Amino acid sequence: MPQLRKNIPDFVKIVEVGARDGLQNEKAIVPTDVKIELIKLLVSSGLSVVEATSFVSPKWVPQLADAKDVLAAVRDVEGASFPVLTPNLKGFEAAVAAGAKEVAVFPAASESFSKANLNCGIEDNLARCRDIASASRSLTIPVRGYISCVVGCPLEGRIAPVKVAYVAKSLYEMGISEISLGDTIGVGTPGTVIPMLEAVLDVVPIDKLAVHFHDTYGQALSNILISLQMGISTVDSSVSGLGGCPYAKGATGNVATEDVVYMLNGLGVKTNVDLGKLMHAGDFICKHLGRPTGSKAATALNKVTTCNASKL
């Protein structure tokens, strides 16, 4: 069926969020040197975008209080860019002072979620994003925009695609370089993802879009597949599936990068990511966290390699 394959891109850029989105959900503080080593291992696997940390107040996210030190240690590592989250102008200035060359902002498509999670409504948040976008323009620092709750919100329920398109268009018009559409609570399926993407594609060019699906209901890979079929070519994921869902405790969050790469490899889509080296990065952080990996592909490949190899 050629039409199922026709629009799937030849190359997909993976934006690795494990070191930030993944680790920020960990209860126990991960030592700075472990974070730095993880980032370096991720870069060595071929990943070209590795989200490094977040310049938010340590009061809110104690895990990332070492943002400055982490960024200082990795910013000159070759072969990758290291975007950092900046919730407001203050965070942006701190990030730039620490050597950041790429930042990210994160409005929500849901008004209630925006107020509850970020303490300000969508419009106020977009105003902050505009401030950062202007400040970064003069420094030629690209700004990535995340939109959360693009399918469903824990408070409002289903989110209308037109709301997502509104926020996406606002970000695009203020000069945001890439817009990552996040299914924050993982409730999306192709039935809801397609209308959402269609609404956004009406107002933002496809090469500016990325998808950020959570695997809370096990739906991430099929949502990614449908996004690829629609021509999306940038996918966010987290090594070993680091990062739980804060709304359904114990449930999973981010989709595992290894599982995404496995599927892309199978589709013949290039990523430049070496799955073995990626698994090595995953092993490293999981050993430190004292937990098994959240990636099924990594679990399977580890078992198969060990079993078969030991017979030789």
Next chain:
Amino acid sequence: MSRGDSFSPRTMTTGRNTLKSGIVDNSFYTSDYQYSQKRNNKDMQDMAYKFMKGMPEFVKIVEVGPRDGLQNEKNIVPTDVKIELIHRLASTGLSVIEATSFVSPKWVPQLADAKDVMQAVHNLRGIRLPVLTPNLKGFEAAVAAGAREVAVFASASESFSKSNINCSIEESLSRYRAVTRAAKELSIPVRGYVSCVVGCPVEGPVPPSKVAYVAKALYDMGCFEISLGDTIGVGTPGTVVPMLLAVMAIVPTEKLAVHFHDTYGQSLPNILVSLQMGISAVDSSVAGLGGCPYAKGASGNVATEDVVYMLNGLGIKTNVDIGKLMSAGDFIGKQLGRPSGSKTAIALNRVTADASKI
């Protein structure tokens, strides 16, 4: 993009009341997708329409938990627990539940109680309860125990056939011809499984033409449905599509089912692409019961709850009540002393727990 502790969810309370009788109703995330005529970009409309239009309106789920799921358990599950599980599954709306297998207890001690299970459940109304029968002897035992539908299982890989069922593909097909002949006399439908349709633990990648050959042989001998199984879960849409194309060229699509394993996390995208190609029968296992025997510790069957969640979201009917399905999954999970292998069940259980705080 959360800030962790600062937010306490009060889920699903305002406006849309999705909590009905204690069961979370996830139907508000289903698709009321209208293929809008008014589009700026006609190419985009055509593309999205193409993704959805080939999909069936109804998908039959073949629940394999009590057989394929439980047969991988190390500890023997008591007969009454198996029977209870089947009863609970029967109350969910599932129309086909694979009950057990009439293979020698020497090979599968877990299912040594096949006769007792079958005798206890064969009268369940409105439910089909197929059982595996590896040969004529097993078939006769199944019929004697009250079975009204059976299944046979050939491999697309010669090496796997020899190592798994101790005979070549051709020999297995001969055995099954004997079974289908006997079944025809008694008007008993026979389902055919093909294993290793994408990859084999011994041979590696399996050519689509071999899968088509075995599928056709089973179809020609009278199997009413052929279930194509990715036994080691290595398939992705890249390998599944060519395999399905080869089989669909010689076996009618409506006779086909897909049986994907989630060992590499790929089963839902594989199911999605199968639906896009018009497949309308999907095998799955409640709570994802059943590990992978080739990569120990890795998962096996795809969880029925996760499949139903996706189908609900696509607006595809299944007649399966996800709340009741989760209850069956909870039951067996408690019995086995393990958390569910279904991400949907875990998520919905947590969300319900939150809602109960209201």
